[in-house]
Amino acid sequence: MANKKRVLVTGLSGVVGSAIREQLESRYELSSLSRYGADGLPAQRNFKGNINDLDSILPAFEGQDVVVHLAADRSAKADWSSALKNNFVGTYNIYEAARLKGVKRVVYGSSQHAVGGFYLDEPARSIFAGKFDRVKRPYRLIDESAPIRPSGYYGVSKAYGEALGSYYSDYHGISSVNIRIGFTISTDDPGFSGGALALWLSHRDTAQIHVRAIDAPASLKYTVVFAMSDNYWKIFSLDKAKRELGYKPEDDAGPSLNPNSKMAERDLTEYKVHPD
16 A cells, blocks of 8 residues: 555544545545544554544554544534534644644535524525425525534534634645535435435545545645535535536435435434444
């Protein structure tokens, strides 16, 4: 693996990490950082540490070219104490460890919840409720020029992570690629709700945009992009991701709900494999 790019992923065992793992393993020298370790990786690339403890994670950053940061309290309803520890302090520690160990790029798993307040407005409100008959197409898509409008402390933490990446890019030379992930689903089946049809990021599109972020030219110092599949009911523009990263979404959730589709427990944002 001497000639392969070295990529460290936090949260590799999560839903997004699981969706991208196969593609990353085929392209890079892949390492994991988590509290409990990831299955199937050799010990020398299977680092254990807690992202809210800087000293515990530093060894994982040694010699890495890119860090993909996905680990967080992913609950859209995360309370302040958990968001502070896991998302605010944790993300700071990722960037600080990258600075201390000379990592060139952080690919940050941000979220559409950084602007989730727009879901209170039309047409998102009706789309998310599955009341498609109330929606007049075409409608204006939200792009990255929209102001930060978080839906909860989780969304606030993601907006903070984007800002932190800007600081570390400008003042410490770390390229920061911020992906506002839509909804990657463990079953890869979004038919259970209007919100899922709008926000779905299929497994292969999840993998593609992360690969493109990892491999983006070194000249890309900082960006924030929305990441969803090319969905019929999408509410976010994908133009910037296409333009800056060369993203070419392959999937579309379609226009209709599927009565046979069910949300898996793991896809509930409150679900935790390892509760604190």
